Structures are given as structure tokens and as C-alpha cells.
Amino acid sequence: MTADIHALTGAYALDAIPEFERAAFERHLHECDACAQEVRELQATAARLGDAVAESPPPELKARVLARVAEVRQLPPAQHSSARAAGPGSTWALRLTGVAAAVLLVVSVSLGVLLVQDRGELSDRRQESAAVVRLLSADDVRFVSGTTTSGMNGTAVVSRSRGQVMLLTANMPPAPDGKTYQAWLMARSGKPKSVGVFAPDQAGRASIMDSMEIGDANQVGVSVEAAGGSDTPHEVVMAMQLPA
Amino acid sequence: MAERVRRIAGGAEGVRPPDAEALLLLVARGDEGAFERLYDLVSGPVFGLVRRIVRDPAQSEEVTQEVLLELWRTAARFAPDRGSAMTWVLTLAHRRAVDRVRSAQAATDREDRAYRRDADRPFDEVAEQVSTRLEHEQVRRCLSSLTDLQRESVELAYYRGLTYREVAELLDTPLGTIKTRLRDGLIRLRDCLGVAR
Numbered sequence: 115m116t117a118d119i120h121a122l123t124g125a126y127a128l129d130a131i132p133e134f135e136r137a138a139f140e141r142h143l144h145e146c147d148a149c150a151q152e153v154r155e156l157q158a159t160a161a162r163l164g165d166a167v168a169e170s171p172p173p174e175l176k177a178r179v180l181a182r183v184a185e186v187r188q189l190p191p192a193q194h195s196s197a198r199a200a201g202p203g204s205t206w207a208l209r210l211t212g213v214a215a216a217v218l219l220v221v222s223v224s225l226g227v228l229l230v231q232d233r234g235e236l237s238d239r240r241q242e243s244a245a246v247v248r249l250l251s252a253d254d255v256r257f258v259s260g261t262t263t264s265g266m267n268g269t270a271v272v273s274r275s276r277g278q279v280m281l282l283t284a285n286m287p288p289a290p291d292g293k294t295y296q297a298w299l300m301a302r303s304g305k306p307k308s309v310g311v312f313a314p315d316q317a318g319r320a321s322i323m324d325s326m327e328i329g330d331a332n333q334v335g336v337s338v339e340a341a342g343g344s345d346t347p348h349e350v351v352m353a354m355q356l357p358a
Numbered sequence: 359m360a361e362r363v364r365r366i367a368g369g370a371e372g373v374r375p376p377d378a379e380a381l382l383l384l385v386a387r388g389d390e391g392a393f394e395r396l397y398d399l400v401s402g403p404v405f406g407l408v409r410r411i412v413r414d415p416a417q418s419e420e421v422t423q424e425v426l427l428e429l430w431r432t433a434a435r436f437a438p439d440r441g442s443a444m445t446w447v448l449t450l451a452h453r454r455a456v457d458r459v460r461s462a463q464a465a466t467d468r469e470d471r472a473y474r475r476d477a478d479r480p481f482d483e484v485a486e487q488v489s490t491r492l493e494h495e496q497v498r499r500c501l502s503s504l505t506d507l508q509r510e511s512v513e514l515a516y517y518r519g520l521t522y523r524e525v526a527e528l529l530d531t532p533l534g535t536i537k538t539r540l541r542d543g544l545i546r547l548r549d550c551l552g553v554a555r
């Protein structure tokens with residue numbers, strides 16, 4: 115039976131294991147790294163089979179689901195179970211690594227422009243990635259996200275303790291001919307501070323990271339400016355409130 | 359203070375739809391706007407897969423709704439280092455759909471129904487219904503590269519929610535053989551599709 119049990123990875127990845135055997139195999143997965151790895155790969159493979167039969171649900175389902183969301187309470191992030199040999203500290207570290215990996219993925223597939231304004235300490239892409247990881251692993255990292263009436267999406271990742279903000283955009287059309295997009299940080303008082311100019315990729319995505327002190331900025335915005343950028347924003351197309 | 363503009367090379371993956379992983383992170387923080395965008399991204403694959411298994415349209419909608427609300431509820435448990443968001447979503451959807459059809463089957467007539475469901479649908483129906491959209495063409499091609507027994511076993515298990523025991527009875531093949539075919543069939547698909555190791 116023990117030699118046999120490794121052969122169940124395929125059946126498990128397809129949910130083709132009867133309930134009583136599933137529990138036994140899941141115990142085995144905790145002890146057998148080879149099977150655990152194979153199951154992850156085969157589940158990813160099975161998901162491709164699922165994706166291949168995509169079919170739009172009836173449009174009214176969306177409103178029904180969105181209406182229910184407000185009533186459903188969300189689970190907290192990690193389970194700090196004391197029974198785990200690893201202990202709560204490493205669980206937390208693992209989760210942060212996961213978060214960082216996810217947003218790094220955003221950055222690395224976006225084909226967008228990453229604009230870095232810094233004190234010269236970021237000199238290659240690996241260091242840029244490291245800066246993103248540091249931002250995402252900050253204790254006080256916060257996310258805000260919004261959609262403009264014209265359908266552009268913006269997501270800001272902010273850490274006050276690190277003085278960093280990263281702006282990710284999606285669905286952004288190319289700037290009009292002879293114009294450019296410019297990102298800004300705005301405080302309650304004083305002039306908006308330019309973060310720099312950028313151009314979204316063909317899919318309308320861009321990632322902008324400013325590693326300068328964000329100071330008391332409470333808004334991040336994007337405007338359309340003459341090529342080369344301006345001293346002050348003219349046509350603001352997106353503005354988001356930053357978390358305090 | 360130097361200001362530099364950089365272009366990040368994204369490789370050939372540029373056509374990927376935006377970032378279910380990033381949306382899940384936002385959803386985990388209670389962002390309903392991000393959930394709506396996640397809905398737009400995953401509801402088609404979820405509904406298509408659930409419907410393939412559950413068949414009945416009204417029940418398929420119910421299960422799809424359950425799955426999407428489960429995503430909202432458990433978004434914080436998504437671990438990106440263990441697989442992509444779409445894999446996580448579709449693994450959950452498949453599990454829920456299978457739970458629905460298995461609980462609907464009384465234990466006594468399970469095999470009987472498996473036969474009847476089979477009689478309703480010839481083997482190659484699923485392969486034919488696989489969308490011909492360009493990115494799905496590869497899935498179709500890879501499925502057809504399997505041996506008949508591998509393909510039939512994988513399709514019966516995945517698209518109809520049968521257990522390997524039911525597959526073995528249906529195909530009149532020993533249990534051990536079916537277990538092996540499910541595994542080596544998926545491994546061949548994995549390699550054909552270039553799923554990351």
C-alpha cells in the first residue's frame with residue numbers, strides 16, 4: 115500500500131478520490147514532498163482543462179453575487195495555530211513572501227514602465243524587485259484601489275514607515291498625441307509633487323514606484339500633460355485617497 | 359536627484375489577463391471593487407467548469423455563486439507561492455461541483471447513474487466542446503496527444519466528476535491501471551502544456 119499511495123497524485127489532482135481515501139492521502143501529502151510538489155503541478159494542469167471550457171454565466175448572476183458579498187464575513191489571513199512546529203513567526207514570514215511574490219508577478223508581467231525616483235541606490239532590476247519586496251513586507255503596508263468613470267483602474271500600495279508608494283494602473287488608454295501621463299503626490303497643503311512621467315503598455319498597464327519620502331501626501335493622482343511633463347497638474351484623470 | 363524611466367521586459371506573457379493574484383490580495387482586504395474585477399476575470403472559467411460537471415443550469419448557477427462567495431470569504435488564505443490564483447480558483451470550483459453531484463447521488467445508485475450520465479454523452483463530446491479560442495487550442499491538441507485510455511480516464515474524472523473507482527468500472531479496467539493512467543495522463547498533459555515545474 116505504501117508504494118501504491120504515491121500513484122494517487124493524479125486521482126487526487128482530479129478530485130477523483132473517494133472521501134475516505136482523500137483524508138489518508140492528505141496525511142501522506144504532509145510527509146511526502148515529492149507527492150506534494152507533483153500534486154501542485156497536476157492541479158495547475160487540471161486547471162488548464164477547466165479554463166478551456168469557460169462559458170459566460172448569465173449576466174444577472176453578477177448582481178446576485180455582488181449583493182451577497184456584504185453579508186459574508188471574511189476569514190482573517192493566517193491561522194496562527196500553536197500546533198504547527200514552525201510557529202507563528204514563520205507562518206507570518208511565509209505569508210508575506212507570498213504577498214510579495216504576487217505583486218512582483220504583477221510588476222513582472224505588466225510590460226509596463228516602472229519609474230523609479232530615488233537617491234541612486236537602485237541600480238538594477240533585481241534591486242528594484244527587492245525594493246518592491248521591502249515595500250510589501252512593511253508592517254504598515256496598505257492597499258487602495260479604484261476605478262474611474264471611464265474605466266481606468268488604479269491601485270496604490272503605500273507604506274508610511276518606509277515612505278514609499280507604488281501605483282499600478284490598468285485599462286489606461288495611450289496618452290493623446292503629443293501628451294504624456296504624469297503621476298503626482300498631493301498633500302493637503304502645498305504644491306503637488308511630481309513623481310514623473312510614464313506611458314502605459316499596450317494593455318493599459320503601468321507600474322510606478324516612488325521611493326522618495328512621501329511625507330504627508332494624502333492623495334496620488336495622474337494627469338495628462340504636454341510631452342515631457344509639467345510643474346503642476348493640468349488635466350487630472352485619476353486621483354485616489356491614500357491611507358493615513 | 360536622478361529620475362529614470364525604465365521599461366520592464368515582461369517576456370512573452372504579455373497577453374495574460376490582468377493579475378488575479380493581485381486582485382485576490384485586495385479582495386483579502388475587503389475591497390469590493392477588486393472583487394467585482396475578480397468576478398469578471400474568473401466567473402467564466404468557474405461557470406463553464408461547474409456546468410460541465412453539474413449539467414443542470416440552475417444548479418450550476420447556485421454552485422458558481424457558492425464558489426465566488428467562498429473566494430470572497432477565504433481570499434486571505436490564498437498562498438501565491440503554492441500555485442497561481444486561477445489554479446486555486448478552479449481547484450475550489452471543481453471540488454464544489456464534484457461535491458454537488460456526489461451528494462446528489464445516493465450511494466446505492468451511484469454507479470447506475472454514472473452509466474446513465476455516460477449514455478447521455480459520448481466520450482468525445484467534451485473534447486469537441488473545448489473552446490477553439492487560440493489559447494485553448496493547445497489544451498485540445500495536448501488532450502489528443504494522450505492515449506485513448508489516458509484521455510478517457512482524465513475526461514471522465516475531471517469533466518464528469520467521477521471517482522477513479524467509477525472510472526475503472528465504467529471502462530471495465532482494473533483499478534490500479536486507472537490510477538496509473540490518471541497520473542501519467544496528467545503528467546503528459548503537464549509536459550505538453552508546459553505547466554511550470
Ligand SMILES: [Zn+2]
Binds near residue numbers: 146148149150
Ligand atoms: Zn508520496
